[in-house]
Amino acid sequence: MNKIILGLISLTVLSCGSTPEVRQVDAAAAANASKGYVVSNEPAESIETSAAPNPNAVTFKKNVSASAIKKHIEFLASDALAGRKTGTEGIDEAANYIIKEFQQAGVKPYFTSYRDKFDAKGLDGYNVVGMLEGTDAELKNEFIVIGAHYDHIGTADAVGADTIANGANDNASGTSAVIELAKYFAKSKTNKRSIIFALFSAEELGLLGSAHLAERLKTTNINPYVMFNIEMIGVPMTDKDYSLYLTGYEQSNMAQKFNAYAGAKVMGFLPQAKQYNLFKRSDNYAFYEQFKIPAQTVSTFDFTNFDHYHKVGDEAAAMNFEHVANIVNQLIPGVEGMANSASQEIIWNE
Numbered sequence: 001m002n003k004i005i006l007g008l009i010s011l012t013v014l015s016c017g018s019t020p021e022v023r024q025v026d027a028a029a030a031a032n033a034s035k036g037y038v039v040s041n042e043p044a045e046s047i048e049t050s051a052a053p054n055p056n057a058v059t060f061k062k063n064v065s066a067s068a069i070k071k072h073i074e075f076l077a078s079d080a081l082a083g084r085k086t087g088t089e090g091i092d093e094a095a096n097y098i099i100k101e102f103q104q105a106g107v108k109p110y111f112t113s114y115r116d117k118f119d120a121k122g123l124d125g126y127n128v129v130g131m132l133e134g135t136d137a138e139l140k141n142e143f144i145v146i147g148a149h150y151d152h153i154g155t156a157d158a159v160g161a162d163t164i165a166n167g168a169n170d171n172a173s174g175t176s177a178v179i180e181l182a183k184y185f186a187k188s189k190t191n192k193r194s195i196i197f198a199l200f201s202a203e204e205l206g207l208l209g210s211a212h213l214a215e216r217l218k219t220t221n222i223n224p225y226v227m228f229n230i231e232m233i234g235v236p237m238t239d240k241d242y243s244l245y246l247t248g249y250e251q252s253n254m255a256q257k258f259n260a261y262a263g264a265k266v267m268g269f270l271p272q273a274k275q276y277n278l279f280k281r282s283d284n285y286a287f288y289e290q291f292k293i294p295a296q297t298v299s300t301f302d303f304t305n306f307d308h309y310h311k312v313g314d315e316a317a318a319m320n321f322e323h324v325a326n327i328v329n330q331l332i333p334g335v336e337g338m339a340n341s342a343s344q345e346i347i348w349n350e
Contacts, residue, residue, distance in 0.1 A: 052265035054241045055330055060264075064180045064328040066321040072101075072176035073234070073324075076150065077168035077316045084167055085154030086202045087123030094150055094175075095128050098199050101179050102130040105186040110196055118212035120202035127209045128199040132185050134339070136192035144338055145196045145227035145295075146181055147210065147283055148174030149203030153310055162312045168319050169234035169306055175199055177230045177328045184332060191339035193225060200283050210283035214290040226254065226338055226346050227295035229284040233327050234319040237302045242268025243330055244298040248279030250349065252294040257346050261337025266330045272303050294346050300327070 075081075075097055081090035099114045107130040110116075116127035128150070134140030152167025166172075182197040200209035210229075217224070233244065246255045246267045255267035272278075279285065279296065287295035300323075301309075308314040338346060 052259040053263070055243045055262075055264040055266050058262075058264040060262075060326070060329045060333070062325075062329055063184050063332055064325045066325040068180060069176050069324045069328070070316075070321040072097075072179055073168055073172045073319055073321065074316045076172035076175060077166040077314070077319075079164050079166070081166075083154035083156075083165045084150065084152040086120050086125050086151045086205055088154065090154075091151055091201060092126075095126055095199075095201075098128045098150065098175070098179060102128070102182060102197070105183040107132055107182045107186050107197060116209075116213055116216065118202075118209065120205055120208050123202075125202040125205075125209055125212070127201055127213050129213065130182060130197045132182070132191060132195045132197075134192050134194040135189055139192040139340075140194050142193045142223050142225045142344070143196055144191075144193055144335070145198060145224055145287060146178055146230070146335070147198040147200060147227065148178045148230040149200040149209065149283055150175040151201045151204055151209070153204050156310055156312050159312045165310060165312055166315050168314050168316045169232050169301070170309060170314055171203070171231055172316070173232060173234035173319060173324055174230035176324060177233060177331070180325075180328050181331065181335065184328075185335075185339075190336050193339045195335075195339065203283055207283055207286060211286040214286035218290045224287065224291050224293055225344050226293055227284060227287040227291075228254070229282055229295075229297040231282050231297050231299045232301035232306070233299060233324055235300065235305050236320060236323045237300050237305055240268060240302075241265060243327060244268070244300055245270035245273055245302070247273045247282065247284065247297045247299070249273065249296075251279065252296065252346060252348050254294050254296055254346050258334040258337070262330060262333045264330070266334060267298060270302060292348065294348050298331075 076094055081093055084091040084094050110129040110131040114128050116129045118125045149171050153165045155163045156165035178197050185191050198213055202208035242265045244267055249255055249269040258267050259265050282297040284295040284297045
C-alpha cells in the first residue's frame with residue numbers, strides 16, 4: 001500500500017473452516033440481495049449500505065483453503081525475499097513464484113511474456129500479467145482486470161536485529177488473493193468475459209506499475225469493463241456488517257451489484273476511505289484515469305486493526321490465513337456475476 005497511509009499516521013492509529021459443498025444462498029437472502037441499492041452523493045455519514053445480509057450469515061463455498069493462502073504469503077513475505085523492493089533479487093523471485101503459479105494453473109500471459117517491463121525511476125520494474133479468455137464468443141472481447149501490487153519497501157527501522165519489511169499484509173495478502181482467483185477461474189471456466197490478472201511492481205515508488213500497465217493497455221484494442229484492486233486483506237475488521245470496504249464507494253454501483261451477485265454484503269462503505277480519498281491512492285486509479293471505467297480498491301485495513309504498516313512486524317505470522325481465504329471465497333461469486341452478466345451492469349456514477 002503506497003500513499004494510502006503516508007501522511008495519515010499522525011492523524012490516526014493505523015492500522016472458516018473447510019466445509020465441503022455449500023448451500024446456495026436461500027431464496028429470502030437472494031431476493032433481498034437482488035433488490036439493488038441506491039448510489040448516493042450525500043455526505044459520508046448518510047450513505048446507506050445495509051440492504052444485503054451480513055456475509056457471516058451466508059455460507060460460501062470453500063473453493064480456496066487457508067493452507068493455500070498460507071503457502072503464498074509465507075513465501076512472498078519470507079526473509080529470503082528481503083522485502084521485495086523493486087529492482088532487487090527478492091522481487092524477481094516473487095515474480096518467478098507468481099509466474100509458476102499461473103503456468104501450473106493454465107493462466108496464459110497477456111502479452112508475449114508474463115513480465116511487463118517498465119522503467120521505475122531508473123530501476124527495471126516488472127508487472128506480472130496473466131489472462132484467461134472468456135468462454136462466450138462475444139463477451140470474451142470485454143475484460144475484467146483484477147490487480148494487486150506484489151512489491152514492498154525492502155527494509156525499515158530495525159527492531160532488534162530485524163530490518164526486513166516483509167510486507168505480508170502489504171501486499172502479499174492481496175497478491176495471494178489474485179493468484180487464487182486466477183487458479184479458481186482457470187479450473188472452473190465460469191467466466192464469459194475475459195479476465196486479466198495483474199500483479200504490479202513499483203507501487204511503493206508511486207503507483208508506477210499500474211500506471212504503466214494502464215497506459216500500455218490503452219494503446220491496444222482492449223475493451224475493459226471494470227477493474228478492482230485488492231490491497232491489505234491480511235486481518236479482518238471488527239464490528240462491521242461487511243467483509244471488505246470499497247474505495248470510491250459512492251462513485252459507482254460496484255458494491256451494490258457485487259453484493260447482489262454474492263447474495264451478501266461483501267463490500268461496504270468505510271467513512272475513512274472517503275475522508276482520505278483512498279480512491280486515488282492505490283493501483284485502481286490509473287485504470288480510471290485511462291479508461292474512465294469503474295476501477296476501485298477493496299481492503300480490510302480500517303486504520304485500527306494493523307499496527308505494522310511499513311514496519312518489520314508486517315510478517316506472515318501476523319496474518320489471519322483463514323480470514324484471507326474467506327475473503328477470496330466471498331469474492332468469487334461477485335466476480336462470476338461481473339464476468340457473466342448479459343450487459344455491463346456496473347456503471348460509474350458521473
